[in-house]
Amino acid sequence: MIDCHFHLDESMISLPGLIAGMDAAGVERVALIPRLCPPLSLSFPFVQLSGFFRRLVNRESGLVQRGAAAFYKSMVKADGTVDVGGRRYPVIPQPPNEEVRKAVFLHPERLWGWTFVNPAGPDDPIAEIEKGLKTPGIIGVKAHSYWHNYPVAKLTDAAALASEKNLPLLLHLGADENGDFKILPERFPKLKIIYAHAGVPYAAAVCAYVREKKNVYVDLSCTVYVDQKAAALAVNRAGAGKCLFGTDGPYFHINGDRFDYGPSEKIIRGLGLSREDLERIEKKNFLEIIGRS
C-alpha cells in the first residue's frame, strides 16, 4: 500500500516510529505533508459529532448540505486559528517544508514528500515549489485553501508551475470560493489534481465531477471526514481509477509512537472491491499520477 496523505509531526510520531508502523501495516511508501498546526488532541464527543457532521455535509445538495458547509467554514477563524473538536489551534502560515525534505532525504526508499504552498502566507509558493524540484523524492504540491483561508483562484501561479513541471496538486478545499473545485481543472486541464478527503465539503458534487474530468482525483484519507459510507459513495461516484488511499496520519489514530493503520485499512477493505480495484486505490493510481513504478 501507499499512503498518499500523512503529516510529518515528529512530536507525535518519530521517524523510526513512522517506519515501524508502516512495516507492521504493510505500507511500502508514505507521501509526507508538512504539519500545519500544533499536535491535535481530540475529545470524546468530537468523534461522535464528526459522524453527525459527515452525514449532513456528504448530502447531495440542498439546505442541509449548505448548512453543514457553513458550519465547516465557521471552524476557521479570522484570527488565523481553527476550531477542532472545541479546541482552538493556531494554523502555521507556512508549514515547514524543510522538515519533510529532510525526512525524505533520510528514507528515500520509504518516504516521498509534498511541498506545502500558501499563496496567502509569508513565503512565495513558486520559490517553495522550486526548492522541492531540487529535492529527489518531492513528488507534488499540497495546498489547504480551507485552513489557510483563501480563494482557490489564488493558487493559479502555483498550479501553472505544477502543471508545467508535471507535479500533482493535492488540495484540501474550503467552502464557497475557497472550495471552487472547477476553476483549476478548467484552467489547467493537464494538471493532476487530487481533492483531499473525498472532496469535503462538497464530496457528492466533487466525486461526480471527478468521474467526468480527466486528471482529477480524490483521496479517501481521514476517518473523521471519510467513513465507510463516504468512501463507498466516493468510489461509486468517482470510480476506482480516481480514488487514492491515504490516512491523514498521525492525526486521530495514534498508538504510542505508531500510527494505527487499522481503521483506514478496515474502511478500504470493507468496500467489497475486486482485487484489481483495490490495487488501484491502494497503490497503482498514485504511482501513475506521480509517474513512478
Ligand SMILES: [Zn+2]
Ligand atoms: Zn491532512
